[in-house]
Amino acid sequence: MLRGVPDPALVAERDESFTVLAFGAHPDDLDFGAAGTIAAWAAGGADVHYAVMTDGDAGGFDPAHRGEIVAMRRDEQRAAASRVGVREVHFLGYRDGFLEPSHEVQRDVVRLIRLVRPDVVLAMHPERNWKSLQMSHPDHLACGEAVTRGIYPAAENPYAYPELEEAGLASYRVPWLWLYSAPEERVNHAVDITAQVEAKLEAIRVHLSQHPDIAATERYVRARLEATAASAGMAQGASAEAFHVVAVNAPETIAGF
Numbered sequence: 438m439l440r441g442v443p444d445p446a447l448v449a450e451r452d453e454s455f456t457v458l459a460f461g462a463h464p465d466d467l468d469f470g471a472a473g474t475i476a477a478w479a480a481g482g483a484d485v486h487y488a489v490m491t492d493g494d495a496g497g498f499d500p501a502h503r504g505e506i507v508a509m510r511r512d513e514q515r516a517a518a519s520r521v522g523v524r525e526v527h528f529l530g531y532r533d534g535f536l537e538p539s540h541e542v543q544r545d546v547v548r549l550i551r552l553v554r555p556d557v558v559l560a561m562h563p564e565r566n567w568k569s570l571q572m573s574h575p576d577h578l579a580c581g582e583a584v585t586r587g588i589y590p591a592a593e594n595p596y597a598y599p600e601l602e603e604a605g606l607a608s609y610r611v612p613w614l615w616l617y618s619a620p621e622e623r624v625n626h627a628v629d630i631t632a633q634v635e636a637k638l639e640a641i642r643v644h645l646s647q648h649p650d651i652a653a654t655e656r657y658v659r660a661r662l663e664a665t666a667a668s669a670g671m672a673q674g675a676s677a678e679a680f681h682v683v684a685v686n687a688p689e690t691i692a693g694f
Contacts, residue, residue, distance in 0.1 A: 442626055442682055443557060443613060445477030455483045458555035459523075460546070460584050462536060462576035464493045464514035465644040469658070470617035471559055472521050473630030473637040474678050478557075479522025480633075486553050487518050487526040490542070490580050495533035496647055509646050517640035521633075536576040538583035544598050546587030551606035558611050560584035562619040562681060572618045581616060588614055588685055610686040619681040626682040627669035634662060634676045 448455045457478055461467040467475070467487055479485050493510040511528060518526050529545050536542065550558065563581030565573040588611045591597040595608040602608065616623070630637065638655055641648070648654045662676035669677050684690075 441684070441687070445474055445481055445483075445628060448478055448481035448483050455481075456553060456555045457483050457485045457557045457559065458488060458549060458553045459485065459559035460488045460490060460561070460580055462490050462561055462574065462580040463496060463533060464489055464510040465517070465641070465647055466561060466577065466580075466618075467559075468517050468521075468637065468640040468644065470561065471615075471678055471680075472517075472640045473633040473662070473676070474628045474680075475523065475559075476521035476633040476636040476640075477628065477630060485521075485523045486549075486555070487514070487523050488529065488546075488549055489514055489526065490529045490583075491531045491533040491536050491576055492528070493533050506646065510644075513644050513646060517643040520640040520643065521636050534576060536579040536583075538579050538586055542579070542583045543587045543591060544601070546584050547591045547598055548601055548606060550587060550592045550611060551601060551609050554609050555611065557613045557615055558584065558588060559615045559617060562616040562623065564620055564623065566618070566620040568621065577618060585614065585616075593686075612684070612686050614683040614685050616681040616683070617678070619679065623681040624679045626680045627665060627671070627677040628680070629666065629671055629675055629677050630662065631666075631675045631677075634659070637662075 459467050459471060459475060475485055492507045494507050515526050527549060561577040561580040563578055563585055565578060593608050593610040595602050642651055665679045666675035666677035671677055
């Protein structure tokens with residue numbers, strides 16, 4: 438485990454407020470990747486925001502849903518977020534399958550970071566996982582890359598996207614970046630979510646447009662969580678979520694500009 442990492446179990450012990458901003462490429466990505474950890478943070482009193490980067494318009498299986506899939510998936514994501522204590526869901530509205538780490542997307546990331554001013558930013562990992570290409574959807578990689586670029590240097594540079602500074606969104610230095618859906622070789626932290634498994638599964642169940650065989654989905658998720666806990670040396674029967682945690686602005690960090 439890393440020293441100084443703001444684990445969910447410690448949030449309730451803090452005297453000051455604690456804020457999390459969690460990015461996902463599609464509706465349901467956060468629920469699969471980090472909802473247990475997020476539920477634990479929220480239960481400890483953290484103020485958690487979701488940011489969903491695409492509308493998920495290319496998702497689903499039923500042709501009858503084509504005309505309403507965007508609204509359906511937004512409703513599913515709001516409902517899923519409520520299951521784990523998320524306060525607000527921000528939808529960036531990009532087209533599913535076309536997300537790129539462009540300056541337009543980065544500016545939206547920076548705007549939200551400066552608005553929310555989180556202690557922790559979560560995002561999907563920007564590196565491809567060759568053991569599971571399904572975890573490395575191009576939108577997932579773009580999500581991670583855009584957020585990582587947005588965090589440094591743009592969010593903390595008052596001269597990047599000056600229109601944001603002019604609009605009253607002052608520069609902000611993000612303390613921690615937590616990347617989920619990471620390749621195994623990048624994982625350096627695991628969170629015990631044994632007490633939050635049911636909340637995580639409740640959130641996943643909401644996404645019926647994407648997972649018609651919910652029983653199979655639940656078996657898969659439970660198996661992965663237990664395998665992650667075992668890999669982290671936790672007790673038998675425990676469940677865990679894995680992350681690549683990066684200390685962006687630790688006390689010893691020197692500004693890069």
